[in-house]
Amino acid sequence: MTVEMSIEMTMGMQAELQRLLLKDSVSEFFVREADLLDARKFDDWLALLSDDIRYWMPMARNVAMDDFDREFTAEGLDANWMDEGIETLRQRVAQLATGVHWAEQPPSRTTHMISNLQIMSVEPDAAAPQLVTTRCRFLVYRNRLETEQDVFIGKRNDTLRREAKDWRLVRREIYLDQNVMLAKNISVFF
């Protein structure tokens, strides 16, 4: 093996290592986030969101195979399930804290699961990532009162930005795999 070849290999390994480290750090962030939600530490969860966050959950229509462009309601135009910024997410948390928000009083038990994580893009590069876009699947299980339960499953596209040595969530698109929402309300975060 020549010296050049081994340098090349080392560099290749380093790039691979950086990619893995990045993915691990993003995955760790999502797991930590899910843990905060499931532990009902909503104020701590809010601290993971950037001030300019967009939190958007479109509705899905039943459309023909050749009409997929119209499957989801349009951002910034149509009605959706959720269309939030930081102020209103903070208000939702404030509502939970009132103790008289009947939809979550007594509080639901939730489990947030994330899988199929992919890093879709990195800026400027994996060595010093500042902005990352990701794609994953989510499963949010909600059980409340005696026997009520809901399972929310779908795809999530997230954008994370590096701020203060940690990630901050800048954008979350939540694509629920349902047409008629089978849950009576959305008093959980995704």
Add this chain to the structure above:
Amino acid sequence: MENEFDIDGLVDTENGVISRELFVNRDLFDRELDRVFARAWLLVGHEGLVPNPDDYFVSRMGKDSVILTRNRQGEILVLLNSCPHRGMKVCRYDQGNAPVFTCPYHGWSFSTNRERVDSPGALVGVPRFEEGYSGQLDREKWGLPRCPNVVNYKGSIWASWDPDAPAFEDYLGDMKLYLDTALDHRDGTPGGSEILGGVQKWRVRCNWKTVSENFAGDLYHEVSHISANLAEIGMTKGKGRREALPLRYAIGFDGLGHGGLGFPPSYEERPFEPGLYGDPEIDDYFRDIHAARVRNLGDRLRVGIVVGTIFPNMSFHADQPRSLLFAHPVSATEVELWRMYLVDADAPQSVKNMLRQYYLRYSGPGGMTEADDIENWTSVTTASEGAIARRYGFNYQLGLGKEQPVEGLRGAVQSGHYSEGNARIYYRRWAQFMKGDSWADMMPGRSDDR
């Protein structure tokens, strides 16, 4: 054997007691499908869902799936979405454009185009027609059943399956004025509203009437919304309190079943509230709209309303938020709610954006007020299913005997701010439908004799 119900025994509005059977009994539910939903005028959609020829939107009337469509001649039609051959759901997309509806099962096809058929919905294509049917089938009889009464009222589309149904505006009576406040432009000119794309649809385990009754005029449930008030979910970026409205009155239309929470007719416009929208640009827009409204309405009579219900299952928010709600029956203990949101078509995008975000954090399954209502409605239902619970009728005595006529409105009564007068009116109407009363009895003041 059909179980005969003592409807008057279940609905005692004189004493303000209504049986829980109305909210849990399956046999009553089946009868409602036939006696209420197959006769009453029902909201089926909005013209904005079918702007172009051959556009369609799949809606519901009671438990029946229907196709709302616009044909090439521009007529808005409502067809039963169930193939006359073996019942297949002919149209299985939520919305789209189709020159013919072709059944996926055996391939019968149906057209609404009057250049091809005399009666829209008629059969135009039958596979193996010559070979199997000797070229003989009554194409109208075996077409998609067409709803006989369809009305486009300021963009909202209404229909009734009963050929003898009264004219829609008679059915509405003067409740029309209140419905107008949802459908008319904020500047007071008639119509002018459009719906945002996307209809919210979701399931709730409660009886459909629980929802319609709530929007017919329950100001009393304010304790349900304390958390939304404390969180201040107002219009701009969620500042300002939602309950800072003047006290509304329960105004109901006895004999028609409709009602809402609003203000009696007046000749004066309520003053503009500066700062309500937070953002100065949006504030300016609404200040101008308010000034135009004062000009446009002049010294004409006007009404204001916040929420209302048109019997049986359509409710609306008329001010901000502004939306149309369908409470589709699924079973005695389950409802499918649909919400469509309204904005003025010519409002700037920034205003539409602000309103959209406000609407969505107020109403719908993600709404910070609606989420709490829904929790109550489901609990009301499960706690009423037991044999013992069913023996205890619900109390509807709030404001009993306080009904006063409302000057300037035909057949309207108001019973103060906190009253179940509108619920009593609503269930009186329900009882008439359930007893199968004739339209002549149910619309006594009606002029026509169709």
